[in-house]
């Protein structure tokens with residue numbers, strides 16, 4: 297029986313910080329990403345893909361705010377839904393086209409996904425999720441005072457608006473996603489971490505304004521579909537310790553306990569590598585015989601064979 301991989305595809309694979317957020321740029325990036333993702337199908341795996349939406353949902357939010365006197369703005373949970381449709385559409389088009397070109401008969405589907413969170417999550421008081429474009433420190437100060445945006449520095453790459461990013465508790469469409477994957481579909485799901493919803497006292501769900509971290513939801517998804525491998529694809533080949541310093545060191549094969557020791561030293565920053573390492577650790581620790589891999593998109597096939605990336609296992 298073929299093994300299942302859940303891949304969390306970084307926002308960088310859809311739009312890089314130095315690129316203008318045109319549809320053409322994003323479609324080209326997704327087309328390139330699809331060529332790498334298809335390699336996992338060629339390697340014989342069943343594939344469930346989740347993806348980031350930070351740049352996109354930030355831009356959609358900005359569009360809503362700029363046009364608020366013309367068209368009524370929508371709440372952020374709805375904007376997450378819009379970004380799932382937008383990015384999911386590009387991914388279905390590009391992945392299906394790539395598989396067809398390779399002569400692989402695997403249908404690609406995108407599932408609109410809701411993720412349950414708690415309204416009491418502490419991130420609502422101290423937002424941590426960077427979205428939208430990058431700004432200089434000076435621009436960030438102006439935006440903060442004039443528009444009341446929460447601004448934070450993002451991994452030495454510039455300043456970005458931050459919004460609440462509560463911890464994912466439960467993926468509401470998990471059973472359907474699992475059934476679709478088991479039936480042989482390539483499933484794109486839980487985009488942008490899923491649309492954040494809370495459960496009311498009457499049992500119904502309602503949206504809440506936040507952007508969930510897709511690596512943390514990716515871990516939940518990997519657990520729910522009983523994945524063999526949880527893979528986080530980003531723009532660096534490895535997780536580094538002492539990142540950006542003269543003595544930085546790439547981590548290759550590493551045990552859960554050794555990586556946890558680096559986490560305790562505060563090696564991984566909150567808005568970028570922190571959630572990736574936390575999610576990869578959770579999967580490697582809790583899944584029976586599961587391993588997690590953090591690597592670059594370009595090295596996906598080498599990494600799945602154990603020849604690249606940071607590979608975490610018990």
Ligand SMILES: Nc1ncnc2c1ncn2[C@@H]1O[C@H](COP(=O)(O)OP(=O)(O)O)[C@@H](O)[C@H]1O
Nearest residue numbers: 306307308451530531532534535536539568569
């Ligand atoms: N310890 C670290 N090791 C490797 N990369 C790190 C580390 N700390 C921060 N980073 C940064 O994290 C970035 C990836 O995080 P992020 O931009 O959030 O990813 P993505 O959008 O691909 O999910 C890398 O480009 C790198 O600049």
Ligand SMILES: NC(=O)OP(=O)(O)O
Nearest residue numbers: 307348349350509510
């Ligand atoms: N939602 C989310 O985690 O997006 P990015 O990966 O683009 O930050």
